[in-house]
Amino acid sequence: MDQTLSPGLYIVATPIGNLGDITLRAIEVLRGVAAVACEDTRVTGKLLHHLGLKKRMIRYDDHADEVARGRLLALMAEKPVALVSDAGTPLISDPGFRLVREARDAGLAVTSLPGPSAAIVALTLSGLPSDRFLFAGFLPNKDKGRADVLAELATVPATLVFYETAPRLEAALCAIDTNLPGRTVSVARELTKKFE
Template structure:
């Protein structure tokens, strides 16, 4: 079923410039009327994969010419798009969702603005926001951190860096890597609430919540498919687990004062420096 025609006069020419157009993240019905109007009236659509975007355009009855533009696009390709946008309307889309949110396009928009080319955003679906609305985690403050690194050390470094941020953390993840990421989170923040939102807007949409260890065990038995939004509640959302003094003494039996303080801080949300000072005292006794 084709999307209804917008009320604006489609015969009117669109002003020259770069149009950032959000597309559906799964359900093609989520394309906006304004987005269809813009895509129809642009002279070229820059997209990551012409096959993916082609399906959307066919669904919407749009025949605008497509041109590939992805992370591997050359400076020459970018310059050519910018040159077109000086005198003609050019649209930029990603395979799904809002362009520039973990998708290519940053350099194109930046250079367009530097060149004085008009840039217009056509808002729509975004997986990170859709996941946040489903998770039931605190949403007055949140931090989108893209994809977690593949390598274990780099992944732990990123999680450690973000550990003290007083906000819900939002990551994108893939099915094959989800369990490893959940186990890394479980080791660092065992008591924080975590949510896994996947197949958003599709028939088998799912949002599962719990502690990271529980979710890791679940997905070890039920291999996840599709694109995934992984959310972690803020430190204040995690209540202390047991007596901090007892936890500190137990940790000191296996590791240094510094590492023990760090471990207990992650488990309880207490100030690391305060715990370290106490750990040094206990070590000297």
């Protein structure tokens, strides 16, 4: 790739576990950007260190206000900026859609670099049908909210894919058993890591 990157936003997928699961193009783009917008500078710092890169990191998440987004947009108008998540493809149950929307509205170039996604890796390992699936992100925290979402999805004729945290997994599985009886469930964790 060895060319200067144009100003704009580069959405860069990062490994979901195994640091070797990053594309050559992602490394080249990270090498060429002026800054990296990220959820957690500690997590992104580890990846950049692993890649031998020192980059300006700017914390960015869904709680970022218009002023923070405005500063990033101003930087993107003049220099290339990467957006990464802690793991996987940015914007998939991660922050960033407002930044992408505002960059597009401002006429800035937006480029997405494909790569790992925990939802797709889990689906391919599950043995469940993958010709039709619906990714539904995280279920709500509260029992009623979970039940309402699952009731809404009960008639969807496709494999349903959810993200869930370890502390909430048991409650989510109980809600799925109650609200989606007869559905086969697959649970995946530590994807691409030693104890997958």
